[in-house]
Amino acid sequence: MPYLVECLASVEAQTIDPARLEVIAVDDGSTDGSGECLEEFAARAPMAVTVIRQENSGGPSGPRNVGLGKAKGRYVFFLDADDRLGPEALERMVAMGDENGTDVVLGKVEGVNRVAPKSMWGKTLGRTDVFSSNIKFTLSAQKLFRRALLDEHGMRFDESLFTGEDALFTMEAYLRAGGVSVLADYPCYYLVGRDDGKHVTKTGSYTLRFDSARALMKLIADMVPAGPKRDTLMVRPYLITLLPQFGPKFLTDDEEVRRHKFELAKPLMEAYWTPGVARGLKVHERLRLHLVAMQRPELLPDVVKFVKSKKQAAAILEKRGTRVYLVYPHFRSKAAGVPDDIYRAEPREARVFHGYREAAANTFLRRALRKVRRTLRARGFGTAAA
Template identity: 60%
Template sequence: MADMPRTNHEPDVSVIIGAYEAMPYLIRCLESVEAQTIGAGRLEIVAVDDGSTDGTGEYLEEFAARTAIPTRVVRQANSGGPSGPRNLGLKLARGRYVFFLDADDYFGEEALERMVAMGDRAGTDVVLGKIVGVNRGAAKSMWKETVERADLYTSNIKFTLSAQKLFRRDLLVRLGMAFDEKLKTGEDALFTMEAYLRGNGVSVVADYTCYYLVGREDRNQMTKKGGYQRRFDSARALMGLIADLAPAGPRRDSLMVRPFVITLLPQFGPGLVKQSDAVRRKKMALAAPLMDAHWTPELGRRLKVHERLRLTALAAGRLDLLLDIASFLRDKKEPEVIRRGDRILLAYPHYDEAAKGSVLPEHAYEVAVTEWVGGRRIEPPQRKPHVSFARRVVRKARRTVLSALRAPRAHRV
């Protein structure tokens, strides 16, 4: 959808900052907004202090009084999470685009100029700018190249669902989108995936570092807080959204990899071994309806063997098998690589029984994506395309007809 011409009262970007106990990180955050090469006249800042007690609110007000960027500061009682401040900021925003900037983090100087140019050129509703971690890790697989329109189903953009993106505000307003304030973790993944699925395309700016994701020394970050219940709530919400917006089939399966592997599976990793039996069984009970509703063997073919095995055991309700695999991973053991005809299998726990047709199915041990074992790269075999029986019959009939047509015809008498 084309934008209306920009007026003097409409900034290109509204930078929305939800801040809670953000000092001293907020100082560099705001400096990075002022340093944007897009220029102060094309920006506005909407900052919401979410009940801070460390001087965050006072610093925001001081900044607003002296900066050339139009800045609105709202101070409110603590809401308990990032969704409330972001939603309020979105309601107050006037820009063609909005960017949700965390108060701990900061921009590269050309970030907004490059991302706005990309969104305008490509006509897309979401623009991803390259993110790097500072004192913490950050996803890397989606920054291999700059693309005007990324394919959601075949690319890795589904593995970056944080809110730190440039969103076309018209999309958000038109769809009535907002962050789910009931979710205490994963609310940004839900919001971003909906924008990916319902918007007019996603662009990627990978040739410039747009965003610096900062690991706080005091570790006072929402992503590090909360118990396992919140992770299941997040997985349930994201799986439900994907099921609602993507028809069943390969494309849905490609998106479901994200909540299964990133949100659900870590709850059944090596740490499961040292947890109490009560916690383990509670986790199994929470996972059961998710597995029943959304797990498919076709989805499993998109995963590494140890991921597929754990989820297959989880779907079968077999805590005993899960614990055996989790112990194997905890002890950093390496599975034996077994080549059988045109298949490669990894002998994780219970492989011997599976090979005899019991316990977990043997195909669950089969390499279907790139694996690393003992420092060696293991690639899945390249299989010949499957030709159905019906197609073979048609081909044979076609050859028969062609042969008959080419045969010399008898002269009429």
């Protein structure tokens, strides 16, 4: 409360036939009148409503699992009590899943007093997957899931995780799904920022973030063989979950916390950090995680301070403009010993610099052709007649 009132109003306003919809509301030990609000909604709502009231479980996984165990519909959708749906959300998402035979449907998310993910909403996609789209950057539970997929694989939320349980669940669904749909042309879900700022993802000890990263990395490693595809997915937990632990907050951490963070990160870097993952990051992101991998906490603050200042790193162009190095702290410092490749910008980051020339994919063939031409000229071919 009071967000629950608008949440329920958005359910009641759904354009899908109420006879096709069942609502399972789990009151997880609330003390603010939410339970009574749910009972009142159940009494007046035009669709079937089941209210389950239980002792507080300490996190979102337990009540979601209880609700999932009671669900009878072909699809399930997880709606958080402080968010709300667009009026046509369920009708459009169900139609999308039915039309394309997909197992997961993502409806466009918009933030209200809160930042929402954006990179995956560029285009509506009837059928895609986690490797060929940006859906790996939205792993919240607010998706439409085909219940048969979840039942077939016995999928449930991990109740041992306080945060990141939805990322684990959704990534597994993406990987097991027989196709994923993206509905990008209609705002299906409004992610509401609470006035008190008490979102689960913003609270709790830093150790919980490492637990979340560890679980997601293990899931990816267990389900995807080593190689480019695994690297593509591993970018997500490194970038979204692990890297923030070595951002501005690191500057205010005491020495014991800094040391502990490096200790927690060490096995994750040893197990899953690869050149392929590193190439999927921007230079300053790669540099920070490289220092974590190399266990060099003394070098990290200078980099974090530079990034926090939002200064543009100077660019050095070499190899006739085909290589761009960004001069972040410790670049070509003998004492630091960080390899040049860590500072080398990938094409997507290098293109903004004047003078950069993207090396052609057929560079080898061009070199061979130039060699042939030089040989022919040396033998007198291809020269103008006297």
